[in-house]
Amino acid sequence: MSNGQSQIGFEQLGLGSVLKRYRLLVPPNQRDYAWTEKHVTKLLQDLTLAITEDEPQHFLGTIVTIPTSDGVLEVVDGQQRLATTALILAAMRQVGGAENAKLAKALETYIIDIDTATLELAPKMQLNAADNQVFHELLESGSSKSALPNRESHRRLIAAFDVARKHLITVVKPIAESERPKVFVRWMNFIEHKARAILLIVPDSANAFKMFETLNDRGLKVSQSDLVKNYVFGQADKRLGEAQQIWSYIKGALETLDEDEITMTFLRQALIAMNGYITELEVYERVQKAARGSQSSIALLSTLEILSNDYVAIASADSEKWNGYPHKTRELLRVLDLFDIKPFRPLLLAIANKFEPAEAADAFEKLVSYGVRLIIAASTRTGSVEQPLAKAAKQVFDGEIVTAKSMSAALLSIVPADEVFQQAFEIATVSQAKFARYYLRSVELAAKGQSEPWLIPNDNPEALNLEHILPQKPMANWPEYDEDQVRVYSKRIGNLALLQVTANSDLKSAPFSEKVTVFGESELLTTKMISEQAEWAPKSIIERQKALAKWALTAWPL
Incomplete structure (x- = not known):
């Protein structure tokens, strides 16, 4: 050695x-x-x-x-x-x-x-x-x-x-x-x-x-942020006490969020908002460039302290930060938190830090629509999405983008257009119940012409069941479907419905002939429409999903 x-x-x-x-x-x-x-x-x-x-x-x-x-x-x-x-x-x-x-x-x-x-x-x-x-x-x-x-x-x-x-x-x-x-x-x-x-x-x-990029660590993976901290503390020199205090404030704010490796995640996303796209490996190098000497170190830490409070606020819809914002702001943040699209975070952080309240609320509303469109089109994790989002975050942070409209223009190239979104929605499947409930309730509100259909409405499982019309385990009641067809169609959005909880709403694997009467009694338009079908064949699922896809354009507009 x-x-x-x-x-x-x-x-x-x-x-x-x-x-x-x-x-x-x-x-x-x-x-x-x-x-x-x-x-x-x-x-x-x-x-x-x-x-x-x-x-x-x-x-x-x-x-x-x-x-x-x-x-x-x-x-x-x-x-x-x-x-x-x-x-x-x-x-x-x-x-x-x-x-x-x-x-x-x-x-x-x-x-x-x-x-x-x-x-x-x-x-x-x-x-x-x-x-x-x-x-x-x-x-x-x-x-x-x-x-x-x-x-x-x-x-x-x-x-x-x-x-x-x-x-x-x-x-x-x-x-x-x-x-x-x-x-x-x-x-x-x-x-x-x-x-x-x-x-x-x-x-x-x-x-x-x-x-850290290549080593397997049995310990708790937060040492990268320790390296960043120690470097900045070293550069702070005679202002070390001040640097330590600010870092303590940052850690205190972030620890209110129950998230693994939160400090390093925040540092990367804050630095993306400040500088544009960087990988986790580049965080330390970026900090080295920004913090050279005591003055620039304290300046960087002070900016990070402000951003840490905003970072916590965008993950906490009940934060007092939103007291002076339009009423829809908190609901929009709840929807964004539901989906938790990681590449959105630097942009959300920059908006929270720089936009005026009304513009921030409008920007969050657009990002809800964009988020659903990207998820349905399976485009949330591609580099072609992450880098433009990071660029927009920096433009917001630098003051080059100051309105929701100009933010939309900057993101236009990565958001699925109506035709693409509708086609993707027509064949989409959903595995997570919380997403399925949100999609169906929002489409229901759009179908009824209600305002703000993108909000998280009453989807309490004690009040509304999420029903798979063709059951995931159909047993002997659905002989017309073989195993492969069940796998293909059971999780299609067109096969899912919300149903009010009543004495006879626990349908499970019942045949369609028993379910259809209950669907027909529903007050929900998108559920009631199922009763118009004489049978529930693959064609029925496809046709209903196409109808839902048209309303989806209204629920999550460009």
């Missing part, structure tokens, strides 16, 4: 060996300890099985580090696995080392070393500033008196140690006391030599960031 500052070195070795050989440091501004009891239990179960079956090696992913001038390795990715492994070894020392001094001494080599500067004992791994003291207390004594009741990471560290301790007690409980040290030695040697990871030592943060 190369230790050169300008080279990338790598080595495959056990997690215990990493802890034993190196002094490890989680940078002070990195994220807190994040593994829950579920993550710790899974690691312990995996280790137990691997040791029991005497696996020659058990791969646990990749650890990315950056060497410092004094020989310490800064842990960029892998801190959760390393910290948890150290806690497991510390728990092993408490459970087994209390009765065996030699075992306790052997286990200490993984977690405690002599600090050459002070000649005092010190843990070989340091966590961030918030968690380090609690982590050290657990490693040294197996308990903590410093945990703050309002700090989740402290509770998780304590829980991780406790889970490990209880698990190890369970492992050795059936074993005679005289034989228990041998069990712990087996665990210790497995963790040192066979619980393997690839240790990468890279020269700088930029190289570390690019590793």
Whole structure:
């Protein structure tokens, strides 16, 4: 393995060996300890099985580090696995080392070393500033008196140690006391030599960031945002405290959304709104260009703070941000949230940040129509859609587009025209009930000439059933359909209907001759029309869907 500052070195070795050989440091501004009891239990179960079956090696992913001038390795990715492994070894020392001094001494080599500067004992791994003291207390004594009741990471560290301790007690409980040290030695040697990871030592943060495109990480995938944060903090220089505070505000806002990897997702989408289309891999490079020195770093963070509040607002229709907006704004946002078209987010974010309230509401209304058209035409995930949307987002953010009308003009080339949309709707299938309910209710309102048919109306499943006229499992009541025909036609929009919940509305696999009477009694126009059919053949499904497609043009206009 190369230790050169300008080279990338790598080595495959056990997690215990990493802890034993190196002094490890989680940078002070990195994220807190994040593994829950579920993550710790899974690691312990995996280790137990691997040791029991005497696996020659058990791969646990990749650890990315950056060497410092004094020989310490800064842990960029892998801190959760390393910290948890150290806690497991510390728990092993408490459970087994209390009765065996030699075992306790052997286990200490993984977690405690002599600090050459002070000649005092010190843990070989340091966590961030918030968690380090609690982590050290657990490693040294197996308990903590410093945990703050309002700090989740402290509770998780304590829980991780406790889970490990209880698990190890369970492992050795059936074993005679005289034989228990041998069990712990087996665990210790497995963790040192066979619980393997690839240790990468890279020269700088930029190289570390690019590793994430190809590395398989067993940990929680938020380290990319940590790299961005640490770079900006480094550029903030004497304004570090200000940068930390702003970052804390950003994280606090984003954490109100229940979404995995939310920070990195937000950073990319905010930077797309600010700069145009970029991939996730290009986020770090874009931040490097934008933040050079303390002034530009604080300026970037301040913009991101404002955008983080808008980002939360577009995902939260009840946000107070929309208090001064037209009444339809909240309903439009609920529809957009229902579909959650990811390439729309930078544009929605830019609109929320830059447009006047009335223009924003009109723009959201157009995007609802465009979203349905793109989904029905199966065009939401193509690059030909994502890049024009990103370009429009930047134009809105830069003030080049200031109205819903000009936004529509910019997107005209990617939105399916009426003829294309109608043809796509005529053959569309729907697998998700929430989408089917929305489509059918909106088409129903359009058929009745009601305004704003694109809103999410009353589709409460306790009030309206979603009925497959030809059942997905027709059984013996539909002998005219073979298995292939059921698969082709059962999820067609033309085969779906909304039906008011009544005593006789639970039709399930009943034959059409029984269902048709109930459909004829419905107050819903698009459901009642089914009763005009003498039988429910494929031709009936096709004809009804063509009728629905015509009303769809009214429900979601250009």
